[in-house]
Amino acid sequence: MKQALTLVPLLILPFVLNDFWLTQVATRSLILGIMALSLSFLATYLGVVSFAQATMAGMAGYTIAFFGPNSVGIGVQLPFWVSIPLALTLAVVSGGLIGLIARRSRGIYAIMITLAIGVAFFYFTRQNYALFNGWTGFSGVRAPQIAGLSLRDPLPLYLLSLGVAALALALVSGFVRSPLGLTIQAVRDAPGRVLALGISVTTPIVAAFAFSGLLAGAGGILNVWYQERISSFSVGLGPIIDILIISVIGGLRHPGGAFVGAVVFVLLDTFAVDLIDRERFNTLIGVVLLLIVIVAPGGLQQLASDWMARLRRPEAPKKSTV
Amino acid sequence: MPVNHLHNTANALEVRGIGKRFGGFWAVQDIDLTVRPGERRAILGPNGAGKTSLFNVLTGDTSATTGQITLFGDSVTREPINKRIQRGLRRTYQHAHLFNGLTVRDTLFLAVAGLRGSWRQVLPLRATDARLAESERLAEIAGVADVLDRETSELSHGQRRQLEIGIALAENPKILLLDEPAAGLSPAERPKLSALLMSLPKDVTVVLIEHDMDIALQTSESVSVLYNGRMLAEGSPDDIMRNEDVHRVYIGGAHGH
Ligand SMILES: Nc1ncnc2c1ncn2[C@@H]1O[C@H](COP(=O)(O)OP(=O)(O)OP(=O)(O)O)[C@@H](O)[C@H]1O
Ligand SMILES: [Mg+2]
Numbered sequence: 294m295k296q297a298l299t300l301v302p303l304l305i306l307p308f309v310l311n312d313f314w315l316t317q318v319a320t321r322s323l324i325l326g327i328m329a330l331s332l333s334f335l336a337t338y339l340g341v342v343s344f345a346q347a348t349m350a351g352m353a354g355y356t357i358a359f360f361g362p363n364s365v366g367i368g369v370q371l372p373f374w375v376s377i378p379l380a381l382t383l384a385v386v387s388g389g390l391i392g393l394i395a396r397r398s399r400g401i402y403a404i405m406i407t408l409a410i411g412v413a414f415f416y417f418t419r420q421n422y423a424l425f426n427g428w429t430g431f432s433g434v435r436a437p438q439i440a441g442l443s444l445r446d447p448l449p450l451y452l453l454s455l456g457v458a459a460l461a462l463a464l465v466s467g468f469v470r471s472p473l474g475l476t477i478q479a480v481r482d483a484p485g486r487v488l489a490l491g492i493s494v495t496t497p498i499v500a501a502f503a504f505s506g507l508l509a510g511a512g513g514i515l516n517v518w519y520q521e522r523i524s525s526f527s528v529g530l531g532p533i534i535d536i537l538i539i540s541v542i543g544g545l546r547h548p549g550g551a552f553v554g555a556v557v558f559v560l561l562d563t564f565a566v567d568l569i570d571r572e573r574f575n576t577l578i579g580v581v582l583l584l585i586v587i588v589a590p591g592g593l594q595q596l597a598s599d600w601m602a603r604l605r606r607p608e609a610p611k612k613s614t615v
Numbered sequence: 616m617p618v619n620h621l622h623n624t625a626n627a628l629e630v631r632g633i634g635k636r637f638g639g640f641w642a643v644q645d646i647d648l649t650v651r652p653g654e655r656r657a658i659l660g661p662n663g664a665g666k667t668s669l670f671n672v673l674t675g676d677t678s679a680t681t682g683q684i685t686l687f688g689d690s691v692t693r694e695p696i697n698k699r700i701q702r703g704l705r706r707t708y709q710h711a712h713l714f715n716g717l718t719v720r721d722t723l724f725l726a727v728a729g730l731r732g733s734w735r736q737v738l739p740l741r742a743t744d745a746r747l748a749e750s751e752r753l754a755e756i757a758g759v760a761d762v763l764d765r766e767t768s769e770l771s772h773g774q775r776r777q778l779e780i781g782i783a784l785a786e787n788p789k790i791l792l793l794d795e796p797a798a799g800l801s802p803a804e805r806p807k808l809s810a811l812l813m814s815l816p817k818d819v820t821v822v823l824i825e826h827d828m829d830i831a832l833q834t835s836e837s838v839s840v841l842y843n844g845r846m847l848a849e850g851s852p853d854d855i856m857r858n859e860d861v862h863r864v865y866i867g868g869a870h871g872h
Contacts, residue, residue: 419733471738472724472725472728473737478714479717482713483715486713489706491696491729492725558707
């Protein structure tokens, strides 16, 4: 297993990085990468770009905040082994519902519908106080303590995020080899032909969105533990665009690229402040995005694998398949 | 049992007064067609005669404007595609829209497996899955066994046509509608296709749209000729070859060779 080998340096990382690098860069990249993976999965295998991934992640995040310890005094305390499955279930259900709503849309129309859902959810969280506590949202959210190990500490949270990221990638590669996963790819290539085989296209589309909801939800849970808060701003246009940018930088056609994109994004986000002032970050990320789209439309992951292929076979660079 | 008895004597396909209108234009009109079980029927007709439009109505790809369709004694005029597929109706398309990102093996697998509802559909396929063995058998029959692991986007035109037939043969079809399977094939590939058509199980009913007279007459026992959306002539290959009208509009025209 070549993929498993890349885990080795990632497991050594905590011993060479200080807490700042481990938490602010490595863990954050993993969490954002998992959320971006939910988008890359949809784009790669269903051929749909969704702007509603932050909504699915937010459903899970809000569930954890509402049913766990928080400092705003809203919600019901449930043990983590109830609230985590509940959060994932709600993310999957919201993903499936979004898929159901967007099932007839492709291309720009799918983008518009999912964007509308994402923005609607953003405004809903701002106006609803009983469940979402309005625009201030929840703060003081605490990651649980499991077997004496606090998931708030840098090392456990990093290792958990790494484990979830690896599991998410493994789930994706297994799922796309399943009958349902193959059908999802068939719908991407020729939906009319899937119907002509007597197979419903609604089931695979809804399943793809629901599965992306599972990935986004896992990222959303880790994110609320990491941030220790969640509010309307966590599901607004900012995070929606961030997820898209990360996926595009990494390469929308490669699930693993989401993590490459996340590392680049987090490094820029963390250190651009030192180079240029905070306000210019959007300009910088815009320029990077533009460069990627022009120089490497397949994303950094594609660029890297092209180079690797060229190094190995200098005369015949082969189209890479992931 | 009376029901079985009915099935045994019923025609494979019975079409009465079928018409299909696009806007103000009748692509096919007043078509009657009867095909016996196990029959090999060719449908001839110049470009734009309405052959593909007729197939689309028969399979449910589009709905009929007028008329009745009966498959093995049961009316299917209002049934959706998937119901007709369950009755054993399969087709190939004149212009193949295949799953470009899937391999030949996975494409045939989907044709074999459909999506029978069970939670196991989300688990990775195992190499020992019987449905994969069935896909390989179909690839063997269709002549694409040597490219099983290629993506369909990498196939030659001829291989794509062969794969089309492999897809149509999945799950023991009872009646096959083939839309110009030989179109665009090289002279070397044509005899292979004829051989494939002749090797189909004898109890499978085949309706074949074909411009290639050699293939059509060699593989079929009866011929229907469409012209301007209407049925111009029907009969044995010999009858059709001798038919004056057919000569005038078809054989004597663009396709005289
Ligand atoms: N969806 C459609 N909308 C409008 N007109 C159509 C449509 N499909 C077919 N037609 C018209 O109906 C007529 C019959 O077309 P059809 O494709 O059935 O002919 P065909 O006999 O299959 O021809 P070919 O040999 O070229 O495949 C043509 O004039 C065509 O332009
Ligand atoms: Mg046609």
